[in-house]
Amino acid sequence: MKRLLYNDLVEWKKTVVRKPLILRGARQVGKSWLLSEFGRHEFPAFHLFDFEKDSDRLLPLFEESLEPGKLLQGLALVQNRPIHQDDLIVFDEIQACPRALTSLKYFCEELPEQPVCAAGSLLGVAIAGGSFPVGKVTFLDLYPLDFEEFLMNSGQDLLFEAFVSSWNARKVSGIAHTGLWSLLKEFYIVGGMPEAVQTYFGHGDRKAEGFFAVRKLQSALIGSFLQDFTKHSGAVNAAHIAAVFENIPRQLSGYMDASVKRYRFKDVVPGRKGYGQLEGPIGWLEKAGLVHRVSVCERAEVPFNAFCKNNMFKLFVLDGGLLGCMLGLSPDSLMAQDYGLTKGFFAENHVAAEFVAAGESHLYSWSERNSEIEFLMDWGGEVVPVEVKSGLRTKAQSLRRFILKYNPRHVIKISAKPLEVSNETLINVPLYYAGRLARGGRDFLEGSGT
Numbered sequence: 001m002k003r004l005l006y007n008d009l010v011e012w013k014k015t016v017v018r019k020p021l022i023l024r025g026a027r028q029v030g031k032s033w034l035l036s037e038f039g040r041h042e043f044p045a046f047h048l049f050d051f052e053k054d055s056d057r058l059l060p061l062f063e064e065s066l067e068p069g070k071l072l073q074g075l076a077l078v079q080n081r082p083i084h085q086d087d088l089i090v091f092d093e094i095q096a097c098p099r100a101l102t103s104l105k106y107f108c109e110e111l112p113e114q115p116v117c118a119a120g121s122l123l124g125v126a127i128a129g130g131s132f133p134v135g136k137v138t139f140l141d142l143y144p145l146d147f148e149e150f151l152m153n154s155g156q157d158l159l160f161e162a163f164v165s166s167w168n169a170r171k172v173s174g175i176a177h178t179g180l181w182s183l184l185k186e187f188y189i190v191g192g193m194p195e196a197v198q199t200y201f202g203h204g205d206r207k208a209e210g211f212f213a214v215r216k217l218q219s220a221l222i223g224s225f226l227q228d229f230t231k232h233s234g235a236v237n238a239a240h241i242a243a244v245f246e247n248i249p250r251q252l253s254g255y256m257d258a259s260v261k262r263y264r265f266k267d268v269v270p271g272r273k274g275y276g277q278l279e280g281p282i283g284w285l286e287k288a289g290l291v292h293r294v295s296v297c298e299r300a301e302v303p304f305n306a307f308c309k310n311n312m313f314k315l316f317v318l319d320g321g322l323l324g325c326m327l328g329l330s331p332d333s334l335m336a337q338d339y340g341l342t343k344g345f346f347a348e349n350h351v352a353a354e355f356v357a358a359g360e361s362h363l364y365s366w367s368e369r370n371s372e373i374e375f376l377m378d379w380g381g382e383v384v385p386v387e388v389k390s391g392l393r394t395k396a397q398s399l400r401r402f403i404l405k406y407n408p409r410h411v412i413k414i415s416a417k418p419l420e421v422s423n424e425t426l427i428n429v430p431l432y433y434a435g436r437l438a439r440g441g442r443d444f445l446e447g448s449g450t
Contacts (some may be wrong), residue, residue, distance in 0.1 A: 001194060002152045003030065005142055009038045012138060013115065020104040020116040020133075022094070025142035026289030026318055027228065028221060030194040031119040032092050034142065039088040043115065046088040049075060051096040062099040068111040071103060091118040105133035122289040143289075143357040144192030144319045146435045147184060147350075153197060154183060167436050170444070172419040177430065181416065184432045188346065189331045190214050191321015192353075193221060211331035218325035225290060233284060243269045244281040248291060248315050249326040252345040260348050260374070262296050262367070263315050275311035282315070292316045292352045294363040300376055300383050300406050304364040314365060316352040323349055337390070347390035348374055351414055351434045358438035368405075371398040379442050382409060389415040390431075410445065412437065421445075 012021050023031050032048075039046025051058055061074040076083045083089065094100050100118070107116050122141075145153070151160050159179050166172035172180070189211055190200045196214045203210030225245070229238035247268045252260060265278055272278055285291045294314040299307040317323040323346070324334060337343060355363055355375070366373040366385065375386035385408055387399050403411065412427050414437070420428040427445070429437050437444070 001030070001033070001145075001198065002149065003034055003142075003145070004149055005034065005140060006038065008140055009034070009117075010042060012140075013042055018112060018115070019108050019136060019138045020118065021138045021140060022104070022118045022120060023140050023142055024120060024122045024289075026144075027121055027225065028193055028195065029142050029144050029289075031142050032090075033194065035090045035092075035117050035119055038117070039090055043088040044084070044086055046090060047075065047079060047081070047083055048090045048092055049078070050092040051100060052093040054078070055096060058100075059097055062097055062103060066099065066103045066106050068103070068107050068114065072114070085113055086115075088115045088117060091116070093120060094118040095120040101132060105136040108133065108136040122287055144353070145194065145197055146192060146354050146357040147187050147432050148435050150187045150190070150192060150197060151180075151183060153201060155201065156183070159183070163432075166419060167433060167444070170419065170421050172430070174418070177418045180430065180432045185335050185337065188320050188334050188350065189324060191218070191319040191324070192357075193218070193319055193321060195221075196321055208331075214321065215325055215331070218322055222322060222326060228288075237281070237284075240269050240272075240278075241281040241284050244278060245285055245290060246326065248317055249323055252316070252323070252349065253327055260314050260345050261372075262312050290318050292318060292356050292363060294352060294365050294375070296365050296367050297376060298368060300366045300373075300385065300402065302378050302381055302383060304376060304378065305362070308364070312367075316349045318353060320346065320350050320353060344388070344390045347414075347431055348388050350431060351375065351386075351388050354434035355438045358435045360438050366402065371401045373398055373402055377412075377438075377441065379410075384408060384410050384412060384441070386412045386414060389413065412441070
């Protein structure tokens with residue numbers, strides 16, 4: 001499976017002053033697999049140590065010593081295989097061994113020539129005890145596959161070439177747009193969880209069977225998330241976390257004007273009404289990487305966070321496929337784009353996930369009086385409004401009011417319309433290019449692509 005982050009791992013390997021690397025991400029986004037592929041293809045050998053599967057042997061080793069030389073000797077004995085200086089060491093599920101996290105500091109200081117990577121859940125790494133190696137590690141974050149990665153793994157090489165060349169040319173042909181839009185609808189169903197993607201493409205042209213298999217897998221994955229809540233937070237907290245998580249799709253699907261409103265706290269957990277009482281469960285889900293928060297700005301000025309309140313935000317699910325599964329939306333309705341007036345929230349969730357995967361770690365929207373813009377982007381101090389629509393109708397009063405008040409240099413509409421730069425101010429971007437927009441929007445305006 002091709003992942004864009006693989007290139008970042010290769011760049012890390014080339015770094016002259018190289019620190020140990022921690023690859024973070026939610027459960028089941030492919031962290032272990034990606035590091036194994038990286039080790040298999042880029043190093044003479046790689047050595048994988050799983051702190052959950054082999055805790056009985058590995059944890060005592062790190063209790064005895066954190067000195068890199070002694071650790072390498074012990075690790076070699078554990079697997080009965082020598083470890084050389086140009087081999088890659090991979091610590092998997094590192095959150096299960098806080099002292100292994102601490103050891104990365106000493107690998108950085110005493111044995112920097114030894115390539116060391118670690119994989120861990122966002123939540124586990126965040127709450128792991130021990131002395132965290134602040135400043136001694138490099139972080140990379142892995143998310144579910146975005147649409148570009150989904151396309152890369154679809155086997156449609158010519159369509160992928162058209163995807164790249166059309167972006168660079170700032171114009172997409174009708175036939176390419178039709179193909180990309182059709183695949184985007186499949187992506188809405190399958191989402192980007194690696195096992196779901198692999199399962200779907202493994203069915204070839206038997207799309208209906210593939211969708212059915214994917215939905216079963218997604219249901220099981222959601223069930224495993226709910227089990228994790230209890231495992232990491234206790235029964236009472238787990239119930240509240242589960243209530244918040246399961247309530248997000250219901251809130252999103254309740255917006256009848258195709259625009260997602262701020263998160264509503266009432267009736268999510270019985271007896272709890274305000275942000276202060278739900279801050280813990282919401283923060284837990286954020287740390288676990290299962291939800292994306294979009295802060296609501298009351299003014300469209302930088303820095304955005306100066307005009308946001310802690311209790312004003314939107315919440316989205318990390319993956320569109322999981323969102324559809326949680327709502328019980330049938331693949332047929334998603335392919336037909338026939339699921340009522342509420343389908344706008346699905347497009348907005350898609351854009352949020354694409355932006356995050358592209359590196360936009362903090363998302364913002366705008367709301368003043370009765371006007372709302374789905375996202376704000378900061379391009380070097382320039383505020384760029386991003387309006388999101390699920391279909392071809394893109395006229396909106398809110399955007400006109402925003403333009404009248406703030407007179408932005410650039411305005412972006414993300415919708416079902418083909419790529420179009422009608423002038424240097426207004427850019428129509430198809431929903432399937434949301435990730436490209438986040439990664440290289442400024443370069444795009446200069447005509448250089450990305």
